[in-house]
Amino acid sequence: GNSVTQMEGPVTLSEEAFLTINCTYTATGYPSLFWYVQYPGEGLQLLLKATKADDKGSNKGFEATYRKETTSFHLEKGSVQVSDSAVYFCAPYLGGSQGNLIFGKGTKLSVKP
Amino acid sequence: EAGVVQSPRYKIIEKKQPVAFWCNPISGHNTLYWYRQNLGQGPELLIRYENEEAVDDSQLPKDRFSAERLKGVDSTLKIQPAELGDSAVYLCASSPPPRLSTYEQYFGPGTRLTVT
Numbered sequence: 001g002n003s004v005t006q007m008e009g010p011v012t013l014s015e016e017a018f019l020t021i022n023c024t025y026t027a028t029g030y031p032s033l034f035w036y037v038q039y040p041g042e043g044l045q046l047l048l049k050a051t052k053a054d055d056k057g058s059n060k061g062f063e064a065t066y067r068k069e070t071t072s073f074h075l076e077k078g079s080v081q082v083s084d085s086a087v088y089f090c091a092p093y094l095g096g097s098q099g100n101l102i103f104g105k106g107t108k109l110s111v112k113p
Numbered sequence: 114e115a116g117v118v119q120s121p122r123y124k125i126i127e128k129k130q131p132v133a134f135w136c137n138p139i140s141g142h143n144t145l146y147w148y149r150q151n152l153g154q155g156p157e158l159l160i161r162y163e164n165e166e167a168v169d170d171s172q173l174p175k176d177r178f179s180a181e182r183l184k185g186v187d188s189t190l191k192i193q194p195a196e197l198g199d200s201a202v203y204l205c206a207s208s209p210p211p212r213l214s215t216y217e218q219y220f221g222p223g224t225r226l227t228v229t
Binding site: 032034036042043044045046049051089091093100101103104105106 | 117146153154155156157158161169204206215216217218219220221222223
């Protein structure tokens with residue numbers, strides 16, 4: 001069946017450290033891929049997306065590349081800030097009759113000054 | 114442009130009581146979703162509407178949950194009667210027609226339900 005696996009958290013980093021959050025998925029076909037972010041007490045916000053193989057999504061210094069061969073969409077940021085502390089969700093979009101996002105369990109990131 | 118609006122933001126009820134959540138999607142978004150997010154988990158789809166039609170309600174516990182979107186705009190999700198295990202955040206999301214987007218969804222702030 002369709003599923004997504006994210007790196008388990010929590011992840012604690014110092015400010016300006018490099019961030020990687022791994023995400024792999026199983027799905028039929030080639031789904032569009034999304035990363036959403038949830039700041040404390042808020043709803044989910046779209047962070048970035050990629051719709052086909054080798055596409056790189058980017059926003060706010062975050063990047064993720066659609067890797068068809070490894071069915072992965074790892075999130076990276078070169079230098080994290082305290083304001084990046086949040087929960088990050090990887091979510092492939094399953095089209096067709098399903099038309100839904102499948103969310104991972106989320107990875108909580110805490111950035112210390 | 115206004116985002117997805119949900120109310121109430123918080124609700125505390127006793128078990129066996131009914132509760133209802135309301136959602137107004139972004140204008141022009143014909144697809145509306147209700148998700149449930151348990152603590153420490155990702156959102157899980159309950160129901161998806163295309164205009165006023167529920168096209169995927171396979172994960173909706175129909176013995177106690179119901180939803181409607183009568184005019185294809187705003188929507189109501191109801192639980193009756195509520196159980197302790199229903200405590201969660203209920204999220205509403207909407208998306209524009211596929212011809213205008215790449216399937217991203219826009220989420221409201223959610224309703225945090227506590228059943229005591």
